[in-house]
Amino acid sequence: MAATVVLGIGNTLWGDDGFGVAAARRLAARPGLPPQTEVVDGGTQGLYLLPIVQEARNLLVLDCVDFGAAPGAVKTLRDAEIPRFFDRRPLSLHQTAFTDVLFAAELTGAHPERITLIGAQYEDLDRWGGGLTPSLAAALDDVIELALTELHAWSSGNSTREVSSCPTPTPRN
Amino acid sequence: MSKITTPNGFTLDNSGRRVAVDPVTRIEGHLRIEVNVDGGNVIRNAVSAGTMWRGLENILQGRDPRDAWAFVQRICGVCTGVHALASVRSVEDALSLPIPDNANLIRNIMHLTLFVHDHLVHFYHLHALDWVDVVSALSASPKATSELAQSISRWPSSSPGYFADVQAKIKRMVSSGQLGPFRNGYWGHPAYKLPAEANLMAVAHYIEALNFQREIVKIQAVFGGKNPHPMWLVGGSPSPINVHGAGGVGAINVERLALVADVAQRTHDFVSQVYIPDLLAIASYYKDWFKLGDGLASKNLMSYGEFPSKANDQSNASLRLPRGVILGGDLSRIHEVDLKDPSQIQEFVPHSWYKYGDEKAGLHPWDGRTDLDFRLGPKTKQSGDKIEALDEEAKYSYVKAPRWKGHAMEVGPLARLVIAYANGDRRIKELVDGALKKLDLPLPALFSTLGRTAARGLETQWAAEQLIGEIGQLVANIKAGNSATANTDKWEPKTWPDTARGAGYCEAPRGALGHWIDIRQGRIANYQCVVPTTWNASPRDGAGAIGAYEASLLGVPMANPSKPLEILRVIHSFDPCLACATHVVGEDGEELTRVQIL
Numbered sequence: 001m002a003a004t005v006v007l008g009i010g011n012t013l014w015g016d017d018g019f020g021v022a023a024a025r026r027l028a029a030r031p032g033l034p035p036q037t038e039v040v041d042g043g044t045q046g047l048y049l050l051p052i053v054q055e056a057r058n059l060l061v062l063d064c065v066d067f068g069a070a071p072g073a074v075k076t077l078r079d080a081e082i083p084r085f086f087d088r089r090p091l092s093l094h095q096t097a098f099t100d101v102l103f104a105a106e107l108t109g110a111h112p113e114r115i116t117l118i119g120a121q122y123e124d125l126d127r128w129g130g131g132l133t134p135s136l137a138a139a140l141d142d143v144i145e146l147a148l149t150e151l152h153a154w155s156s157g158n159s160t161r162e163v164s165s166c167p168t169p170t171p172r173n
Numbered sequence: 174m175s176k177i178t179t180p181n182g183f184t185l186d187n188s189g190r191r192v193a194v195d196p197v198t199r200i201e202g203h204l205r206i207e208v209n210v211d212g213g214n215v216i217r218n219a220v221s222a223g224t225m226w227r228g229l230e231n232i233l234q235g236r237d238p239r240d241a242w243a244f245v246q247r248i249c250g251v252c253t254g255v256h257a258l259a260s261v262r263s264v265e266d267a268l269s270l271p272i273p274d275n276a277n278l279i280r281n282i283m284h285l286t287l288f289v290h291d292h293l294v295h296f297y298h299l300h301a302l303d304w305v306d307v308v309s310a311l312s313a314s315p316k317a318t319s320e321l322a323q324s325i326s327r328w329p330s331s332s333p334g335y336f337a338d339v340q341a342k343i344k345r346m347v348s349s350g351q352l353g354p355f356r357n358g359y360w361g362h363p364a365y366k367l368p369a370e371a372n373l374m375a376v377a378h379y380i381e382a383l384n385f386q387r388e389i390v391k392i393q394a395v396f397g398g399k400n401p402h403p404m405w406l407v408g409g410s411p412s413p414i415n416v417h418g419a420g421g422v423g424a425i426n427v428e429r430l431a432l433v434a435d436v437a438q439r440t441h442d443f444v445s446q447v448y449i450p451d452l453l454a455i456a457s458y459y460k461d462w463f464k465l466g467d468g469l470a471s472k473n474l475m476s477y478g479e480f481p482s483k484a485n486d487q488s489n490a491s492l493r494l495p496r497g498v499i500l501g502g503d504l505s506r507i508h509e510v511d512l513k514d515p516s517q518i519q520e521f522v523p524h525s526w527y528k529y530g531d532e533k534a535g536l537h538p539w540d541g542r543t544d545l546d547f548r549l550g551p552k553t554k555q556s557g558d559k560i561e562a563l564d565e566e567a568k569y570s571y572v573k574a575p576r577w578k579g580h581a582m583e584v585g586p587l588a589r590l591v592i593a594y595a596n597g598d599r600r601i602k603e604l605v606d607g608a609l610k611k612l613d614l615p616l617p618a619l620f621s622t623l624g625r626t627a628a629r630g631l632e633t634q635w636a637a638e639q640l641i642g643e644i645g646q647l648v649a650n651i652k653a654g655n656s657a658t659a660n661t662d663k664w665e666p667k668t669w670p671d672t673a674r675g676a677g678y679c680e681a682p683r684g685a686l687g688h689w690i691d692i693r694q695g696r697i698a699n700y701q702c703v704v705p706t707t708w709n710a711s712p713r714d715g716a717g718a719i720g721a722y723e724a725s726l727l728g729v730p731m732a733n734p735s736k737p738l739e740i741l742r743v744i745h746s747f748d749p750c751l752a753c754a755t756h757v758v759g760e761d762g763e764e765l766t767r768v769q770i771l
Contacts, residue, residue, distance in 0.1 A: 013232065013247045043247060045401045047298060048290075051387040083351075103353030107342065108384045129232030 003036040004154055005056035005112075006147065009063045009098070011044045013129055016071075016122035016136045019064035023120075023143050027062075030144065034155035049101055054110035058154045060147060061098070061115065064122040064136065071123030072135035074142050076150075078116050114154065118146050181472070181581055181718040183727055186217040191562050192734045193769045195224070197744055204710065204749055206740055207563060208726055214734055219719070219726035220565045221710050223572035230543045233700040238264045238692050239664075241700065242405045245688070248702070252750060254287050254393070255681035256702070257405040259688040264407045267675025267692050273657040276409035277484035278647045279396050282433070283403065284679075285480070285643060286392040288636040289440055291682035292586070292629050293389075293448060295748045297382040298354070300626060303742045304455050305367060305375040308360040311344055313369035318377075321370045326450040330381065339377040359736045366458045375455065378447050385443055391436050395429045409659030416651055430651075434644050441637040452630040453611055456623050463614055466622030466743040468725030473580050474499045474588035475708070477510060477687065479680035480639065487678070493639065494589050494680060495596045498577055504595040510577065512676040512687055515539070520573040520703065522546075524565070524712040527573060533715055535576060538689035539674055541701035561769055570712040574720065575703050583721040584684030584708045585747060587619060587628040600638070604631045622725070625746040666695035681705050683748040709747045722747065
C-alpha cells in the first residue's frame, strides 16, 4: 500500500451516495497525482476497509455527507474534527460508521498519521441507479482540486492545516 | 388475533406487551423487530420487517448481461463477491457456457476466502458482543486470563503482559468516553455470563481478528486483480496465469501463488487456534442458548450447494457442500432443489410492500416483479410520523416471502452443515460430532441460536481446510501445463440465441442466493435476485406461515424488554444482511436504536 491513500466511499447505485467513488475515479484518471499515492474505490465496505486504512500513512477520504448545507456544498475536515462529525451519523447508507473503522484502526495500533475528509452535501440518495444530481456532479471538479491541493501539501511534507484551516462550504442553488 | 396457530405449526399470541426494536444494530441494512411478551417476559409473537425498499432489478433492465456482475456487486456493502458470482453463473447458465477448470478453482479459492473472512468478522465484530461484556473485561486478572487462554489453545499471543496491555487499552478508551463500536452494548446486562477473564480474552481476539483481515484480503487481491471489488468475468476468471512472469499486472505467477498458499496456512492456524477455541469456550457458558431460538431450524433447511469440485458439474457428486432441502426435520431424506422449476421457488407478497396482479399468486423469479406498494394496515399504531407498532395482518415489510414448494425455509451455515451431515460427509460429521462432544450436547442442540453460531464456526474451519486443498490443486494444474482461465467462445452477443434464460446459484456466507436472468436480443429483459436474508427475514405468507426470524424468537425469555439483548442474540445468529434484501428510506443520522414498549 502506498504512503498516501485516497479512499472514495459510497454506493454507486444510490444517486448522490456514489459521489465519493465518482470523485475517486475521476481523480485517479487525472495526471499530476503525487508519487506514492493510491486511489481506492472503497464502495460501502465498512469494516472491510480497515486493512486499507491501517496501511495508509496519509488518508484522504472522499464522501457525500450531510452538513445540513445546500446541495453540492463542499467541506473539508481534518483529523480530530472527523470523528466528532461522523459520530452523529452512519457512514452514508452503511451501518458501520466510518468512525468505527478509524476507531478499529486505533485499537489495532495502526492508524494513519493524517486523515482528511473532503465531503459534499448530498441532495438525493433515492435516485436508485440514477447517478449524481446536477449539483453534486458540478461539485466534482471543486473536490478534485481540493484533493490535489491536499495531496501535494502532504507530499511536500507540509500539513495544510495552517494554509487553509477549513475551506468554506460553497452553497449552490 | 389474540392466539392463533400458523400453518407451519407455531402458536402466536399478540395479547401481551408489544416491544419494538428499530433498527437492530450491528447488521447490514435496516431491520425492525417487534415482539409481544407475556407476563413472564417470554416472547409469544414476533414480527420481522425490512424497512428499506430494493429496486435493484429495475435498473438492470436493458443492460449488457456481461456487465451485470459489476452492478449487482454494489447492492451489498460487504458481500460483493457473492452477487458477482451468482450473476456470472446466471449468464453462463443462460448461454450454456462452460468455464475452464482453473477458473472453477480460482472461483472456489476466492469464495472460500470470503467464507472465512466473512464468518470471522461476523463472529468477532458483529456477534461476539452479544455474549462478551467489554466492560467486565476491565476487572479481569491478566494472569488468570493468560492461564485460561493457554489452557484452551497453543496460540502464542497469550502472556499476562499481552492481556494487561489489551486491558490498559480498553481502560483508556472507556475512561475517555470514546467507545467506538462498543458504544451500543448493553454492558452489565444480567444475561452476560462469562467470567471477566473470558471477556478479556475475547476482546483481545476481537482486536487480533481486526488485524487478521489484512492477511486474508491478499488472496482476493491476487485473484481478483484488486480489493475491495475484485474483478469477475463471464466465462471464467479475469486473471491470466503467467507462471514465470515477473509479475505482469494482475497475472498469477509463482511468487503470488506462494503468497496465497502462505496466507491460507496462516488463516487456517488462526481459525483453528483462536476462533474455534473461543467459540467453544464462550458457548460452554451459555448452554441454555442451545435450547433457545430453534424456529424453522429443526424443520425446514435449504442449501443450493456450493464449491463444485468439477468445473460445470452442479450435481451433488461434484458439490463439496451438497444442494438440497430437509423438510419437517427428516434428516433421512434430502429433497432435490431445482432453481429453474417454476413450481419450486416462488415469492409471495400479501404481507410485503409490493403488488402483484394476483396477490395470492407466488411468482417464480423468472416471472418476478418488483413494484412498490407501501400501505400500512388499519391496526398500525402511529404517533405522528413514527410507527409504534406494525399491523402484521396487513402488509408490513419490504422483504418478500419466498417459499420452496410452499414451505418457509431457513438458509445459512447451519442449513449447509446439517444437509452435508445428513448426506454423510465425513469431514463435516467429524467437525460437528467433535464440537458437540466437547460441549457435551446432543445433535438437536444444533437447532438453536448457538447451534447456528457454532455451525458458522465449524464451517469456517472446514472452509480454511478446503482453501489449502484448492490452492494445491491449482498449483498442480499449472505445473501440468494447464493455464487456461477463461472461455471466450461466446463473448460476442452475435453468438447468442435471441432469447435465453438462466439461473445462477451461490451459497453466500449467510445462505442460499439465486440470480435469475432473462436475456433478449443480447440485453437483460428481466433480472431477479432472491437473497439469503429474504428467506430468513421473510414476513408471513398468504396462508399465515411465519419466516425463520419470526419463528426463532418465539419462546425466548427476556430479562428486561427495554434492553433487548436476547433479540439481538437470536437475530445475529443468522448473520442478517438486509442491505441487499431491502433498500433504505430511513432518516439520516437516526442511528440510535429505539426500543419502544407499548
